[in-house]
Amino acid sequence: MKIFSAKQIAKIDAYTIEHEPIMSIDLMERAASKIFKWIVSHFPAPQNCKIFVGPGNNGGDGLALARMLAVKNYAVEVHVLRITDKLSTDAAKNLERLNGLNTLDLYEMSSIESMPWLFKDDIVVDAIFGSGLSRPLEGLVLDVVKAMNASEANVIAIDIPSGLMTEDNSENSGRGIVRADYTLSFQFPKLAFLFPENAQYIGEWEVLSIGLHPEIISSETTPYRMLSKEFVKSLLMPRKKFDHKGTYGHGLLISGSYGKMGAAILASRASLRSGIGLLTTHIPRLGYQILQTAVPEAMVSIDRSDIIFTEYPDLSQFKAIAIGPGIDKKQNSFRAMIDLLKEVKVPMVIDADAINIIGEHPELKKELPLGSIFTPHVKEFERLVGKSDDSYTRNCMQREFAKNNEISLVLKGAYTAICCPEGSCYFNPKGNPGMATAGSGDVLTGIILSLLSQGYPSHVAAIIGVYLHGLAGDLASVDFGVEALTASDIVDYLPKAWLYLKK
Ligand SMILES: NC(=O)C1=CN([C@@H]2O[C@H](COP(=O)(O)OP(=O)(O)OC[C@H]3O[C@@H](n4cnc5c(N)ncnc54)[C@H](O)[C@@H]3O)[C@@H](O)[C@H]2O)[C@H](O)CC1
Numbered sequence: 320m321k322i323f324s325a326k327q328i329a330k331i332d333a334y335t336i337e338h339e340p341i342m343s344i345d346l347m348e349r350a351a352s353k354i355f356k357w358i359v360s361h362f363p364a365p366q367n368c369k370i371f372v373g374p375g376n377n378g379g380d381g382l383a384l385a386r387m388l389a390v391k392n393y394a395v396e397v398h399v400l401r402i403t404d405k406l407s408t409d410a411a412k413n414l415e416r417l418n419g420l421n422t423l424d425l426y427e428m429s430s431i432e433s434m435p436w437l438f439k440d441d442i443v444v445d446a447i448f449g450s451g452l453s454r455p456l457e458g459l460v461l462d463v464v465k466a467m468n469a470s471e472a473n474v475i476a477i478d479i480p481s482g483l484m485t486e487d488n489s490e491n492s493g494r495g496i497v498r499a500d501y502t503l504s505f506q507f508p509k510l511a512f513l514f515p516e517n518a519q520y521i522g523e524w525e526v527l528s529i530g531l532h533p534e535i536i537s538s539e540t541t542p543y544r545m546l547s548k549e550f551v552k553s554l555l556m557p558r559k560k561f562d563h564k565g566t567y568g569h570g571l572l573i574s575g576s577y578g579k580m581g582a583a584i585l586a587s588r589a590s591l592r593s594g595i596g597l598l599t600t601h602i603p604r605l606g607y608q609i610l611q612t613a614v615p616e617a618m619v620s621i622d623r624s625d626i627i628f629t630e631y632p633d634l635s636q637f638k639a640i641a642i643g644p645g646i647d648k649k650q651n652s653f654r655a656m657i658d659l660l661k662e663v664k665v666p667m668v669i670d671a672d673a674i675n676i677i678g679e680h681p682e683l684k685k686e687l688p689l690g691s692i693f694t695p696h697v698k699e700f701e702r703l704v705g706k707s708d709d710s711y712t713r714n715c716m717q718r719e720f721a722k723n724n725e726i727s728l729v730l731k732g733a734y735t736a737i738c739c740p741e742g743s744c745y746f747n748p749k750g751n752p753g754m755a756t757a758g759s760g761d762v763l764t765g766i767i768l769s770l771l772s773q774g775y776p777s778h779v780a781a782i783i784g785v786y787l788h789g790l791a792g793d794l795a796s797v798d799f800g801v802e803a804l805t806a807s808d809i810v811d812y813l814p815k816a817w818l819y820l821k822k
């Protein structure tokens with residue numbers, strides 16, 4: 320699913336009106352009826368609804384919704400915020416359509432003195448501003464939003480919480496933004512929904528399709544997409560009858576150190592559960608028995624050091640290399656990493672302390688082989704790319720870094736973002752808080768190594784890997800919940816995740 324900017328949404332809206340064709344007031348009716356149906360199914364009548372309406376088309380949606388709810392016997396109060404004399408044409412028409420509906424109470428609000436009490440069981444609808452918001456809230460709107468936020472009512476935001484910008488909130492203070500319990504977004508998610516600091520405003524969100532024109536949705540380009548099962552499935556390469564293990568590549572995993580052999584086990588097991596033909600895991604000497612016992616399918620390459628990574632095997636046989644899970648960043652590991660980067664010609668997955676090493680020695684970036692993939696969490700990202708105060712800015716930095724260094728950059732977290740060298744950015748809807756657990760990232764590294772070894776292009780390996788990892792975590796959480804979930808469970812649910820993805 321594509322994610323568009325506010326400007327593009329307005330363009331898609333206008334194209335739909337012209338080419339479907341449909342009158343804008345009828346498109347508004349369609350949009351409002353989707354919100355209406357959602358409310359009816361989640362909060363059946365009779366309920367007290369208090370709808371706060373702004374001057375633009377978001378307000379128009381709120382007015383149309385008010386009419387629909389009143390007709391359906393909800394007790395509806397409409398509060399039109401008089402911050403300007405002018406309503407949008409369609410909002411004005413919908414205001415007119417309320418004439419004669421005597422089951423509905425209509426109020427004009429020009430000062431906060433006329434703010435109604437909001438009770439716990441009230442349904443409060445935020446139809447003040449939508450994607451047309453152009454600056455932070457002030458004056459009356461700000462006061463109303465503060466009162467809404469201070470209440471315990473169920474707040475439903477139409478399209479986007481008022482005060483929140485569709486994309487860039489880096490200049491926006493959190494003071495004047497509606498804190499919705501539910502956000503019902505038209506046709507597409509907004510980029511702002513995917514950033515952790517905005518979760519407090521958005522609450523639970525849903526996308527309601529309003530039939531915008533498919534032609535322009537497919538032709539309009541955007542760097543941002545939300546991954547879907549269909550999209551990820553379309554990237555899979557089929558396996559054929561006469562294939563053999565050589566077909567699926569030989570990968571090298573450089574992983575583990577004294578006290579962190581678990582990382583090597585998790586990443587190895589994940590690799591083998593993701594279709595790799597052959598796996599060699601390079602580990603420090605003291606880990607030998609541990610790895611051979613825990614993962615009999617993996618071949619083992621042994622470092623001369625008992626406890627850390629200081630050398631690597633002959634690289635000629637490997638189709639892809641992953642480095643990082645559980646390695647340390649001791650001086651000797653750093654030296655081995657320099658030698659490795661100078662020699663390696665195949666794509667690499669770079670994770671954990673391998674990222675930190677490159678962060679501390681940025682000159683190493685120019686040695687990265689083509690098709691490299693970094694898989695940092697936020698802290699590692701900051702060491703590699705730099706700090707930022709907000710997620711939108713961080714996302715811009717992520718896209719720039721991927722482009723400038725011609726690599727794929729996976730930023731792990733809720734809605735993991737995968738930025739590709741040509742500028743696109745994919746967000747992963749799968750995954751759950753149970754996956755915020757030790758070793759989860761090692762599993763992801765193993766999966767991506769496996770896909771690279773099988774010959775998937777780098778950004779495709781990153782996309783499939785991230786999606787599959789989240790899916791396995793979700794399937795595991797169905798049986799174990801989120802608290803008890805471990806990284807081993809994610810590996811154990813990879814078979815189910817593959818089956819589900821291919822279904
Ligand atoms: N997506 C679609 O195709 C459809 C969306 N609909 C709804 O329309 C809004 C967007 O409507 P628009 O009129 O462009 O914007 P707003 O309602 O957000 O209002 C903008 C209005 O307010 C002024 N303004 C902006 N910021 C401020 C501010 N901080 N203080 C005061 N005034 C401000 C601005 O100048 C405009 O005049 C979308 O979200 C949907 O809810 C359609 O109904 C169906 C199709």
Ligand SMILES: [K+]
Binds near residue numbers: 477481
């Ligand atoms: K809104």
